[in-house]
Amino acid sequence: MTTDAKKGSRDRLLEAAAALAYAEGVGVGVEALCRAAGVSKRSMYQLFESKDELLAASLKERAPAVTARLLPGADDTGSPRARMLHVFEQVEAQSAAPTYRGCPFLAVQVELKDPDHPASRVARAAKGELLDFFRGEAERGGASDPALLARQLVLVFDGISARAGVGAETPDGLLLPTVTTLLDAAGVR
């Protein structure tokens, strides 16, 4: 393969792995991944050591965009409270899509059941960024216990992600009232 062809195959495999793992689960087969990417299995194994490595790489590639769709933009000048609420407003909006299956980083970890799997490690690191964001805003917002508030918000984030992702719940009238209660209790006005 030329360098360009390699890059094209690599990108298509990363995209197929992210899309299929999200829609169908990490159990998606190598054949299906290669078919969706239009890449031969031989080429796949030249680019990635294993399906596990492909999964991990696809999550890593995808993480910045997923995070960007949740956090306030660089030009945002809102209060810490508004910036934290922004994340949950995004979740509420995103969960309305019929293709919504919750947070991809949570789903991968639940499915793999192995914290040491390369994709679990990538997923945990991506989620760590969300925790750090909440922690920073909680500190700036004068939370009584910023570390606790940050953990609470990720707890609620993953709770709604899991429940709305499987169609057992919707955020309507639940998510923002819950987050507001926790922000109020922490003294973040």
Next chain:
Amino acid sequence: MTTDAKKGSRDRLLEAAAALAYAEGVGVGVEALCRAAGVSKRSMYQLFESKDELLAASLKERAPAVTARLLPGADDTGSPRARMLHVFEQVEAQSAAPTYRGCPFLAVQVELKDPDHPASRVARAAKGELLDFFRGEAERGGASDPALLARQLVLVFDGISARAGVGAETPDGLLLPTVTTLLDAAGVR
């Protein structure tokens, strides 16, 4: 097979399916299930129409015991607040086990990604019992909005189940303070 042999095979298959799906995920193969149960594939298909049906049946069989390990006993005379907190104290205790992978009903739904799968339906129904329990206690406890409080508590339940189940979080210093805050905000003393 005699009726007794059938019952033995059926019980062993149900137990193997529950144990292996919990530890490894719903992708566990029919071969592995039959091997663990000591039952031939032929016998399995005489007892269950498909692996999907076996999965659903194993969750249904397991549900009463899982729920019983969470809810207060029939002889419990605690306040509604104490009875709701009891559930989370159980989660905290259970999550300390190295084999803990969170709520089996949540995991199955996240893994299957199909609300119409027979096992998803069973899992959703089992979770509905927990919601009903919280709703009833919230009403008895004078919550300002019992339906909202019940939804919030299941949200937190699934949040900690998912996060502790994948080893990303522990309930210590997080779960009970969060539940307490929500109970306080709802006016359940």
